[in-house]
Amino acid sequence: EPEVTQTPSHQVTQMGQEVILRCVPISNHLYFYWYRQILGQKVEFLVSFYNNEISEKSEIFDDQFSVERPDGSNFTLKIRSTKLEDSAMYFCASSPSPRGREQYFGPGTRLTVT
């Protein structure tokens, strides 16, 4: 069964460094999402992406964040200058369409900012 994959599974970085989290969505899906989950808290929406542009972004998704689909298979989340409070599990999700279709989540990347 096709699944969303994410790399790396765990990333440790120093405050102020740039990180890129990578995702490979399910191949025939068209809509892509990033969510994050701070330890012990709920899963929060960051951004949705369709047709090579951002559809919606949350208040969390400020200028330090960017997303890109550099080729036909990868979907990346970049954090330009990481802060301690960026430490969280980051989930990528994809969906064949937004109307009434479930989102399939990857296993997540745990980002630790020291």
Next chain:
Amino acid sequence: AQSVTQPDIHITVSEGASLELRCNYSYGATPYLFWYVQSPGQGLQLLLKYFSGDTLVQGIKGFEAEFKRSQSSFNLRKPSVHWSDAAEYFCAVGKSNFGNEKLTFGTGTRLTIIP
């Protein structure tokens, strides 16, 4: 804006006992509702979904949920839990209009199973 409330932070049940996890949502139109499960160190796995039609929906692993519009609820049930059901359960709501289907999650309910 849509929101989801899961009033139970932690529930403990005995193996073989029945289970009900509560979820209340707030959304102005007909919502799309989901239950996801997260095992320790794992991602989010979809258990079941409600879009329209029959208000009792069946999911994987023997779970079911009932949509009750009058109560704005979408409670998850299982008649007999197994030790492997121990996990965190998240209820989520999605908007029904085209184009933006971000999911709004509840805070989750941690399920512990005792022998």
